[in-house]
Amino acid sequence: MKPSLMRTNLLDSGKVLILLSLFISLSMVSCNSANKKDKGDSDTAEEFVSATDEDAQEKFQTVKRIFYSLPSPIETAKILQSAGATYNEDLLNPTSNHTKYITNLSMALNLGIYSTDMSYASLFDQTQVTLNYIDVAKKLADGLNIMNVIDESTMQRLEDNINNRDIIIDIISQTLLNSSSYLQEQGLESTATIILVGGWVEGLYIATQLAEKQSIESNMIVERIVDQKFSIDFIINLLNEAQEDPNAMAILEDIKVLKLTFDKIEITQGENTAVTDPETKVTTLKSDSSHNLTQSIFDELVAKVQDLRNSYIS
Amino acid sequence: MRKGLLFIAIAGLLIALPGSLQAQCKQFAKKVCKVGLKPYQHDGNYHAALLIEGEEAELYKTFYSNTDYRIGVCGAGNLNDVEFRIMDNNNKVLYNNKYENYEWKWDFKLESSQQLKIVVKVPSPENNMEEPKEGCVAIMFGFKDE
Numbered sequence: 001m002k003p004s005l006m007r008t009n010l011l012d013s014g015k016v017l018i019l020l021s022l023f024i025s026l027s028m029v030s031c032n033s034a035n036k037k038d039k040g041d042s043d044t045a046e047e048f049v050s051a052t053d054e055d056a057q058e059k060f061q062t063v064k065r066i067f068y069s070l071p072s073p074i075e076t077a078k079i080l081q082s083a084g085a086t087y088n089e090d091l092l093n094p095t096s097n098h099t100k101y102i103t104n105l106s107m108a109l110n111l112g113i114y115s116t117d118m119s120y121a122s123l124f125d126q127t128q129v130t131l132n133y134i135d136v137a138k139k140l141a142d143g144l145n146i147m148n149v150i151d152e153s154t155m156q157r158l159e160d161n162i163n164n165r166d167i168i169i170d171i172i173s174q175t176l177l178n179s180s181s182y183l184q185e186q187g188l189e190s191t192a193t194i195i196l197v198g199g200w201v202e203g204l205y206i207a208t209q210l211a212e213k214q215s216i217e218s219n220m221i222v223e224r225i226v227d228q229k230f231s232i233d234f235i236i237n238l239l240n241e242a243q244e245d246p247n248a249m250a251i252l253e254d255i256k257v258l259k260l261t262f263d264k265i266e267i268t269q270g271e272n273t274a275v276t277d278p279e280t281k282v283t284t285l286k287s288d289s290s291h292n293l294t295q296s297i298f299d300e301l302v303a304k305v306q307d308l309r310n311s312y313i314s
Numbered sequence: 315m316r317k318g319l320l321f322i323a324i325a326g327l328l329i330a331l332p333g334s335l336q337a338q339c340k341q342f343a344k345k346v347c348k349v350g351l352k353p354y355q356h357d358g359n360y361h362a363a364l365l366i367e368g369e370e371a372e373l374y375k376t377f378y379s380n381t382d383y384r385i386g387v388c389g390a391g392n393l394n395d396v397e398f399r400i401m402d403n404n405n406k407v408l409y410n411n412k413y414e415n416y417e418w419k420w421d422f423k424l425e426s427s428q429q430l431k432i433v434v435k436v437p438s439p440e441n442n443m444e445e446p447k448e449g450c451v452a453i454m455f456g457f458k459d460e
Contacts, residue, residue: 065363067453069375072358075457079378082459169355176358177348181340184360220380227427230376234429269428274408282382282421285408289426 068234070196073112074173076203077119080210083220087124091206092117093313098136100314104144105247108191109312111140112198115176120206122168130168134158134175141179144191149179190242197235197251198312204228205309208302216298225301226291229262254308261301267291339364339390339450347388347452350419354384354456361453367393367446368438373453378427384456385432386419387411393436393449401431 071079093113101107118133134150141149154171161167183192204225211221235255242248270288277284343362361373377383389396395416400409408430411417434451 065365065369065371067361067363067371067373069359069361069373069455071376074355075357075359078355078457079381082378082380173356173358174344177344177356177360180358181343181360181362185336185340223427224378227376227378230427230429234374234376269403269426271404272402272406272408272428274422280421282423283409285402285422285424285428287424287426287428289428 068238070193070200070231070234070238071203072173072176072196073115073199073203074119074169074176076116076199077123079224080120080203080207080221081123083207083224085207085210085221087120087126088206088210089121089126089129091209092121092129092133093202095132095136097313098139101140101143104191105194105250106312107140107143108194108247109198109201109251111137111144111179112195112200113202113309113313114140115172115195116199116202116206119169119172122165122172125165127162127168131158131162134172137175146179146182149175149182190239190245190248193235193238193242194247194251197239197255200228200231200235201305201309201312204305208305211298212302216293216295222293222298225298226265226267226293229265229267232259232262254311258301258304258308261297261304264297264300265291265293336364339452342388342390342450343452343454347386347454350388351384351386351454351456354382354421354458357455357457359455362450364448365393365434365436365451366448367436367442370433370435371451373432373434374429375432375455376427376429377424379424380459382421382423382458384419384421386452386454386456387432387434388418388452388454389436390449390451392447393451394439395437396451397435397437398453399433401433403429405431 093110095114098110098114101110114133114137118130118137121129121133138150154174158168158171161171179195180192183189183195207221207225211219211225214221216222232255236252236259239248239252239255268290272285272287275284275286276282339362340360343360348356363371365371385398385400387396387398396418397410397412397416398420399407399411400420400422401407409420409422411420432453434453436449436451438446
């Protein structure tokens with residue numbers, strides 16, 4: 001090797017090493033900040049020995065990890081079915097719309113919407129419709145670079161069990177798990193939240209459309225719609241955690257508008273008593289609850305959900 | 315030059331390690347915790363995190379009447395028993411697996427829909443002088459019709 005060339009290579013290696021050292025140093029600084037925070041927390045814990053219980057509790061609470069679990073598309077569809085919902089294909093977002101979704105926001109929202117539609121169709125044994133929705137959901141997942149959501153072996157298992165509803169639902173559940181865990185691994189929690197919000201809005205849309213022409217009295221679908229008041233605060237908290245994501249912030253504003261109507265509904269919850277069956281070991285949480293939903297609040301909710309959902313699929 | 319390559323290899327390992335732990339956590343959640351939910355249908359949601367002994371996590375979720383639920387809280391093998399408590403909106407403790415020999419799952423149903431809080435803790439062994447262990451903890455939900 002010519003001396004001059006060797007020198008250049010050494011220089012390049014040197015540069016690489018310097019750059020790597022810098023990068024690792026920065027990584028270490030970042031790790032140290034986290035550790036420092038942890039260490040600070042332990043210091044806090046040590047200091048607490050001489051502090052009051054209340055102080056300590058407050059300090060410990062600041063380091064607690066908090067998660068909010070939104071109903072998944074499959075759970076949303078199951079809740080609808082259990083409430084006596086019927087199947088109405090006209091309520092689904094047509095699969096032909098998928099070509100319209102080219103931004104990350106529209107792809108994420110409609111991946112959630114299609115996931116709820118496929119779950120709803122599968123629970124009512126609409127095999128071909130379910131397959132069509134799985135296909136478009138896969139395309140949107142690919143568009144969002146969510147890897148291996150539905151791989152070759154899953155597709156094969158799907159084809160082999162096309163008439164087995166339980167297996168199809170299990171595959172959908174696995175697909176949702178793959179998608180959300182992948183996004184979490186990649187630090188894309190806000191995208192996972194937007195997908196879930198899309199699915200939640202679609203479930204609410206199907207429910208409100210099915211219940212619209214019925215009486216709100218003693219109506220299980222309406223009861224399930226009222227129950228969504230519990231989830232809307234979780235959605236707001238989750239979206240608030242994604243301040244750096246403008247897409248999440250845009251969705252947050254939509255959800256806040258919807259919350260204004262949910263806030264008009266008051267739910268009164270009685271005290272819980274847990275009773276466990278000694279044979280089955282299943283515990284029943286016994287309690288009463290009531291709410292003050294009126295027809296006008298319900299109509300307002302139906303209109304707002306329809307506007308929101310239509311804006312997401314258009 | 316060899317030292318440089320070694321340096322790069324170590325650096326790569328350091329960078330990839332946290333991601334690898336997360337991937338292991340996902341595999342653990344899928345292969346151990348989700349499977350244990352049967353005959354309940356897993357809802358498709360993923361809640362798993364690396365927790366250190368002594369650390370607590372809280373999860374909030376809405377549960378609906380007329381549905382049977384199974385909550386599964388699974389800790390990876392390197393952790394001791396994982397404690398979990400279920401609390402209602404008034405912070406009333408409805409279940410604590412500490413009094414059930416650290417059972418990993420709880421089956422229940424509700425007469426009225428409500429939001430519940432699941433508090434998960436990885437207890438520290440008493441008088442432990444060693445570095446606290448870190449491991450994957452997954453919280454999973456299954457449901458079925460009544």
